[in-house]
Amino acid sequence: xxxxxxxxxxxxxxxxxxxxxxxxxxxxxxxxxxxxxxxxxxxxxxxxxxxxxxxxxxxxxxxxxxxxxxxxxxxxxxxxxxxxxxxxxxxx
Numbered sequence: 001x002x003x004x005x006x007x008x009x010x011x012x013x014x015x016x017x018x019x020x021x022x023x024x025x026x027x028x029x030x031x032x033x034x035x036x037x038x039x040x041x042x043x044x045x046x047x048x049x050x051x052x053x054x055x056x057x058x059x060x061x062x063x064x065x066x067x068x069x070x071x072x073x074x075x076x077x078x079x080x081x082x083x084x085x086x087x088x089x090x091x092x
Contacts, residue, residue, distance in 0.1 A: 015064040018062045018063065018064055019062075019063055019064055019065060021059075021062055022059040022060070022062040022063035022066075023059075023063075025055055025056075025058060025059040025062070026056065026059050028055075029052050029055045029056055029059070032048060032051075032052065032055075033048070033052055035048075036048040036049070036052075
């Protein structure tokens, strides 16, 4: 396992989970849209199209990679530990 992967923080893992949920919603919407293509009732197709727009907006709201900088979300920086320059602070 790479050092970067080991350094993933709980917020990083939470963002990954949100991204997966958004992808699942988008896949479900695509399946529903495929089903709508065979519906003969125009009102049902219209209602499904309205729902599709709403559901995709919810997926975008969840997805941490939508609407922002990918680099900001992923924070491609090495974790740092501040140096202890003042070692004389401790009386042993």
